[in-house]
Every structure is written in structure tokens, then in C-alpha cells.
Amino acid sequence: MRGRVWLGIMLAAMSAAHTLACDDILASDANRVYDGPVPGDQLGRSVVVIGDVNEDGMADYAIGSRGNDPDETSAGRVIVYSGADGSVIATLDGESPSDHFGEALAPAGDVNSDGKADLIVGAWANGAGGSTAGRAYVFSAAQGSPLYTFTGLSPGDTLGDSVNGAGDVNNDGHDDLIIGAPTRDVGVSNTGQVTVLSGLDGSVIWTVNGQNENDRLGVSVAGIGDINADGHDDFAAGAHLFDDGNGILDNRGRVYVYSGKTGTLLYTKTGQGSGDNFGWEVSPAGDVNGDGDPDFVVGAPLNDALGSNTGRVYVYSGPTGELLHMFTGEAAVDKLGLSVGGAGDVDGDGFDDVLAGAWWNDADTGASGDNRGRAYIYSGRNGGVLNSFTGEASLDHLGRPISGGRDINGDGVPDIIVGARDNDANGAEAGRAYVFFLDPGCLADLAEPAGVLDFSDVVAFLVAFAEAAPEADLALPIGTHDFSDIVAYLGAFAAGCP
Numbered sequence: 001m002r003g004r005v006w007l008g009i010m011l012a013a014m015s016a017a018h019t020l021a022c023d024d025i026l027a028s029d030a031n032r033v034y035d036g037p038v039p040g041d042q043l044g045r046s047v048v049v050i051g052d053v054n055e056d057g058m059a060d061y062a063i064g065s066r067g068n069d070p071d072e073t074s075a076g077r078v079i080v081y082s083g084a085d086g087s088v089i090a091t092l093d094g095e096s097p098s099d100h101f102g103e104a105l106a107p108a109g110d111v112n113s114d115g116k117a118d119l120i121v122g123a124w125a126n127g128a129g130g131s132t133a134g135r136a137y138v139f140s141a142a143q144g145s146p147l148y149t150f151t152g153l154s155p156g157d158t159l160g161d162s163v164n165g166a167g168d169v170n171n172d173g174h175d176d177l178i179i180g181a182p183t184r185d186v187g188v189s190n191t192g193q194v195t196v197l198s199g200l201d202g203s204v205i206w207t208v209n210g211q212n213e214n215d216r217l218g219v220s221v222a223g224i225g226d227i228n229a230d231g232h233d234d235f236a237a238g239a240h241l242f243d244d245g246n247g248i249l250d251n252r253g254r255v256y257v258y259s260g261k262t263g264t265l266l267y268t269k270t271g272q273g274s275g276d277n278f279g280w281e282v283s284p285a286g287d288v289n290g291d292g293d294p295d296f297v298v299g300a301p302l303n304d305a306l307g308s309n310t311g312r313v314y315v316y317s318g319p320t321g322e323l324l325h326m327f328t329g330e331a332a333v334d335k336l337g338l339s340v341g342g343a344g345d346v347d348g349d350g351f352d353d354v355l356a357g358a359w360w361n362d363a364d365t366g367a368s369g370d371n372r373g374r375a376y377i378y379s380g381r382n383g384g385v386l387n388s389f390t391g392e393a394s395l396d397h398l399g400r401p402i403s404g405g406r407d408i409n410g411d412g413v414p415d416i417i418v419g420a421r422d423n424d425a426n427g428a429e430a431g432r433a434y435v436f437f438l439d440p441g442c443l444a445d446l447a448e449p450a451g452v453l454d455f456s457d458v459v460a461f462l463v464a465f466a467e468a469a470p471e472a473d474l475a476l477p478i479g480t481h482d483f484s485d486i487v488a489y490l491g492a493f494a495a496g497c498p
Helices: 002-014 455-466 483-495
Strands: 023-026 032-035 043-051 060-065 077-081 088-093 104-109 118-123 135-140 145-151 162-167 176-181 193-197 204-209 217-225 234-239 254-258 265-270 281-286 295-300 312-317 323-328 336-344 353-358 374-378 385-390 402-406 415-420 432-436
Touching (some): 043 104, 043 415, 060 415, 088 135, 145 193, 176 217, 295 336, 295 353, 312 353, 374 415
Parallel strands (some): 023 385, 193 217, 281 336
Antiparallel strands (some): 032 432, 077 088, 104 118, 118 135, 193 204, 217 234, 234 254, 295 312, 312 323, 336 353, 374 385
């Protein structure tokens, strides 16, 4: 009898229209907005949620403007802001004219073990080691003082084009660092090189090189956590111009995953098609599939799935390299995947979510070349879009950088920061950055209007369940639809929305 009742409800539900809830948020609705002070600053070229810098229990963040010109030198600048109130904690400036200081920016972990989050900044055009040899700096973000400076070994290395925290690679209790020099020549031109450095003393732990001419290994670098459970955090690096090895110069790209313990290669992932530029970005993603192990995300912004340069994003299991999710840009020229990252568990379903930017997206304007840009949060559980964020004006290019995964305003929900380096509100390409405080997730809210639970949400769930759709797959094991998913939904519905 009970089964007949459920069947009747599902059949009735399938005849009803339903719309899954998914919010598109305009950049103008951001909780905090920062503008470049003068034209050409390109504020928002890099953004990062760092962690707790000032020990107030909230995550703080930094915004880079590579063209900042305080001394009429365009050396670049990075400003660290308080998550609690948005006030300035520290201001960091590039050393030399046109250094591009702040074009690369990432959390460094707690390098000096003082209990405060630190920051790593790249300046790929710095000439201390020769023209564009590059430089990377590790700062105490709380004090604005440098802890380490690393300089490119040869002219043209562009060291610091990518920087990141590596986690504790050598298992000595100190967070370590990873830096890319994608145009370093090792035997042949532009093989690229990646260096992992000790947070304890700045010494080199591992060095890995690109395999072939023009691979450009190190265009992206990331610490991805301990994926093989050996007590050492592991790392990954992208070579976006890697060719397929059959004598064809196709720039499909490749990502290399290395053991932190031994420095040896664990496995590789390679782009699907010619010109994909797979590996332009690589980032830790947290635990996307709920298996307790860290995963990672890769961008291929020039993938042509729906037309030239649509862009694609791939999420992989850290331990196995299995593809967990694949996200595709909405249209040609979107370039989805030029920025990717981990979002943390935004919707509170126990699965970490994923960030990606499509900085050339036309945002449904119907105007080809509008390029205001769009950024997305994707569900780690089912791959659906949880939120999107759309640029304010034509040619803003919102989403070129995006960062999140930590709670800025102290409400228990991870937040995000997104840059639009070409925003003209304060002059041509002065740039703008946006901080969004994300709302707590509501698993039972599957239909419009968002934030209101009623029978339409039950209908939406039942339809999704009958169709074995991802949004109805609420309970482990993911990939099956059974009574445990119904129980999970009823429990979420009874709990209501926060």
C-alpha cells in the first residue's frame, strides 16, 4: 500500500512543472566592493581568501593590482584586508618598475608557525636575477614583513608567474611553498620548472622540470593535500602547452601529480583535445566526493566543447585520478577554467564544492563580445550550479580570479571573493573586486521561489527522484537513488531553511 501511495505521488509530481532553485547574483549586489584608485591599476587581477591573519576568528583576504602606480613605476601592490570589517591590515608594494608584483597571489599557510596565516606573492617580471627572471615573496600577512624572497636563476625564467602553499610536504610541522617558473629553459627552451621550498628555512625540497620544449611546466602550481596517505602533502603542476607526444604541436596541456614524500611522479592527466590548454590552472578542491581524501580541480579554458574556447573544468579524485565532475562553459569564447578553486562546503551537504570563472562570458546579454564575465559555484555532490555571479558592465572580465573556501564574516559558511580587473568604474581598467557573503545552504529548497519551502519543493524532489537526477541523490552512496535519499530529503525539509 505504501509503495502505491509513493508511486501515485510521484506520477502526479511528474505531471507538474518545476524549476530547480539556482541563484544568479549580480556583482553590484556584493557585500563589499573595492575599486582601483586610478586608471590602469587592474585591481582585482588577483584575489585570495588567506585565512585568519589577525587572530579574530575570521578569514582575511588580499587583493592584488599588478599595475598599481604609487611611485609612478607600475611596480604593483597587494593589500591585505580584515574579514571582520574590511579594514586594511597590511599594504605590500613591488620593488621595481613593471614587476607585475601581485599578479600571482596565494595563501602560504602558517609558514613561520606563529598561528597566523601567511601570504605568497609572485612578481614574474622582476629583474633582480636578470630581465624577467622573476621573484616570489613570502610575507607575514599580519605584519606586512617579508619572511623569504626567492629569485629566478636566469633571465627569462618568469619565476613567480604562479605561486601557492604546498602544505607540509616534508612532514616537519611547517607549511611549505611551491613556485612556478614556466619559461625557464632546462636543456631546451621554455620547458618550465617547479620548485618546492621549505617553510622552515627556505631551502629547496624538490625541483621538477618540464619534459619537452615549450611545455611551460609551472604555469600553475598547487599543494593538493596528502592524496596517498603517507603523511606527506603532495603537489601538482600544470604544463598548459604540453603536446600529445606524437609529433603534433597541439597544446592540449597536461597536469603532473607528484609525491611530496619522494618528489616522484604519481600520475598525469592530459587535455582532451588540441588547443585545450588543460592545466592553465590547478587547485586543491577539498573533499568533493565525500570519501575523506583530498581532490583537485583543473581548468582547460580553451577547450572547444560548444565552440571555440568554450572552456572546461575537471574535478579529479586525489587518490585515484578518477574524473568526478566535468563542467563546460555556457557558450563559445567563455573561457571557463581560466580560474578554478575550492569553495568549501557552501550548501552544507557534507561535500566540498568547486569554483570556476568564465571571464569572457556574455552573461545572457545576447551581445557577442560583451565579456562582462561570470563565476560559478558547482556542487561537489551532484555537479549542479549552486550560484553564479555576473559582471556589472561590458568588458569587466569578472571571474579571471576567484577564491574562497573560508568563512570571512563568521557565520559558519564559506565565502568568496571575485575580481574584475578591467572594470572601468574608477577609470579605464582601474579594476574592481567583490566580496560575497554566501547564505547557508538549504538542501530541501529545490524550486522557486528560493528560500521558501512548500509543496513545489516536494514536487521537485519527487520528480528528480523518479528521474534518478543528481539533485535527488542526497545520501551516500552517491550515484544511487534509494529510500535513504527520501529519508534525507524529508529530514532536510522538516529542518527548514536557515
